[in-house]
Amino acid sequence: MIRIDGLGFCYQGASKQALSDITLDIRDGDFIGVTGPSGAGKTTLAFALSGVIPHHLKGEFSGSVRIGDIDTAKASPEEIARRVGIVCQDAEGQLLASTAEDEMLFGLENFGTPREEIEDRISYALDSAGITDLRHRTISSLSGGQKRKLAFASITALRPEVIVLDEPTADLDPQSSRRVFETLRALSVSRGATVIIAEQKVMLLCEFADRLAVMDGGRIALEGPVREVLRQGDRLEEAGVGMPGVSVLSRRLKEAGLYSGDIPVSLAEGERMMRKAAADAAF
Amino acid sequence: MKDFPDYAAGDSALHSLNPLTKLILTFVLCVACFLTKDHIFMASVILCDVCLAAAAGMFRRSLRVLASLLALAFILFFVQVLSVRQGSVVLSLPAGFYLTDCGVSSSLTSALRMTAALTPLALMLSVTKMSGLPNVLVKLLRVPYRYAFVLTAAIRFMPIFFEETARIMEAQTARGVEHDTGSFLKKARLMLPVCAPAFASSVRRIKAGAVSARLRGAGLRTRECVYKNYPFGAPDAAAFFFCALVTAAAIIV
Numbered sequence A: 001m002i003r004i005d006g007l008g009f010c011y012q013g014a015s016k017q018a019l020s021d022i023t024l025d026i027r028d029g030d031f032i033g034v035t036g037p038s039g040a041g042k043t044t045l046a047f048a049l050s051g052v053i054p055h056h057l058k059g060e061f062s063g064s065v066r067i068g069d070i071d072t073a074k075a076s077p078e079e080i081a082r083r084v085g086i087v088c089q090d091a092e093g094q095l096l097a098s099t100a101e102d103e104m105l106f107g108l109e110n111f112g113t114p115r116e117e118i119e120d121r122i123s124y125a126l127d128s129a130g131i132t133d134l135r136h137r138t139i140s141s142l143s144g145g146q147k148r149k150l151a152f153a154s155i156t157a158l159r160p161e162v163i164v165l166d167e168p169t170a171d172l173d174p175q176s177s178r179r180v181f182e183t184l185r186a187l188s189v190s191r192g193a194t195v196i197i198a199e200q201k202v203m204l205l206c207e208f209a210d211r212l213a214v215m216d217g218g219r220i221a222l223e224g225p226v227r228e229v230l231r232q233g234d235r236l237e238e239a240g241v242g243m244p245g246v247s248v249l250s251r252r253l254k255e256a257g258l259y260s261g262d263i264p265v266s267l268a269e270g271e272r273m274m275r276k277a278a279a280d281a282a283f
Numbered sequence B: 001m002k003d004f005p006d007y008a009a010g011d012s013a014l015h016s017l018n019p020l021t022k023l024i025l026t027f028v029l030c031v032a033c034f035l036t037k038d039h040i041f042m043a044s045v046i047l048c049d050v051c052l053a054a055a056a057g058m059f060r061r062s063l064r065v066l067a068s069l070l071a072l073a074f075i076l077f078f079v080q081v082l083s084v085r086q087g088s089v090v091l092s093l094p095a096g097f098y099l100t101d102c103g104v105s106s107s108l109t110s111a112l113r114m115t116a117a118l119t120p121l122a123l124m125l126s127v128t129k130m131s132g133l134p135n136v137l138v139k140l141l142r143v144p145y146r147y148a149f150v151l152t153a154a155i156r157f158m159p160i161f162f163e164e165t166a167r168i169m170e171a172q173t174a175r176g177v178e179h180d181t182g183s184f185l186k187k188a189r190l191m192l193p194v195c196a197p198a199f200a201s202s203v204r205r206i207k208a209g210a211v212s213a214r215l216r217g218a219g220l221r222t223r224e225c226v227y228k229n230y231p232f233g234a235p236d237a238a239a240f241f242f243c244a245l246v247t248a249a250a251i252i253v
């Protein structure tokens, strides 16, 4: 259980709060998507969840973040690191080694992964990120997208209880972006990992996440199960978040009196909606 | 300036040396360059490095690195030669500047020394993985990881600094600053204001690296954590013999 209570943060020297009065409960095994326009505070929230704030970045911190039985402000960075893995928005800055394999090894070694497990963990994580062939490459020779996939794999290999991702698909093609989400779903379903992902690609978020939190100006503007959040289209627009195409379409059809069912959140549901609308029209 | 090296993959004898051997060899060569005043010795160190690089299949790369280092050495020479006031004047310049014989010879020594001391470092960094140095320090010498990390960060400062310098120069070039044209003096003058921000952003990058390491449990890293083994072999013995020769040579000359 993650419990964020009245969390506020103001970066040193900044004139306004990056986060204010954030209260949010996340159950174990939840897959929660965080979205919002840039500058909304997604990165800062990810930092608060992984202990970067208040341990490594200076500023004014208020409220609390509890992860299981630890309070991130009181626990040591190592205690937090044991539970939470973070894939940073600046994936390149996160990489520390010379080769992809060494990068994978670093965290596994630190957390004392048994030697006989290490090889499996590395090859599994590389495979699920689709970068098995990059294993022996030097990191300086990788593209931005490849570096991002590596940063992602180096964290999933650690199998943390909580995995925080800050725009992990920013420079990935649609297929690779999907793959990231599928890997996360597998981690969440088969290992019970809690996934918290900041993401601009609302369509993917809606398809994979259980819950959605929409941030705006350092606050949580909307939060709840994906479908409930999408029903509040006007408030989403206010917060500057575009709805997935199928959801927008369903609103238009409703306004035209052609559809009356629930709001679709994925392409498959959108197809069902269209078939129903077409059938009704024919009738 | 963009060619100060980071690790380049390879399977040469130099690559396969134990990282500790490479560290010691580099250290010995650097220290030797600071102990001696002999220009021939320093030039031999540079030559020797280029030869070793060539043997590791990195001849052209080593020349590019050398060119970057010489550019830096020239700036050092330029600044020093204008600021030394002792000795007899050999050339008067406008705006009250003049060159002296002492100034020219001491500046030449410093510039050459810097180049000679940095080439082995550059070579080591191109043939040693970033994890190699802290790993041997922790595993073989039982140094606590945090000190090994700091030492590695210090060693890696140079390549990061060069990279940042190149990045800032590229950005300036994009905005119309002409780094590529004009005399060598003009280029050097344009370089100076780049150094301060490059320094600041290098420090920032190193700090960010430390945070990133801690987020992945670096604070828990002990000797037992290191997965790979770092054995010594015959090439290491040869390298140590070479170290002894260099030390002897530096003491004699």
Ligand SMILES: Nc1ncnc2c1ncn2[C@@H]1O[C@H](COP(=O)(O)OP(=O)(O)O)[C@@H](O)[C@H]1O
Pocket: A011, A012, A013, A014, A017, A018, A036, A037, A038, A039, A040, A041, A042, A043, A044, A045
């Ligand atoms: N290091 C920093 N120093 C000062 N202000 C910052 C810093 N990082 C972010 N901010 C400010 O905090 C707010 C939230 O930023 P951020 O969390 O990065 O948003 P997002 O990730 O949603 O784009 C923004 O107003 C931003 O300008």
Ligand SMILES: [Mg+2]
Pocket: A042, A043, A044, A089, A166
């Ligand atoms: Mg962000």
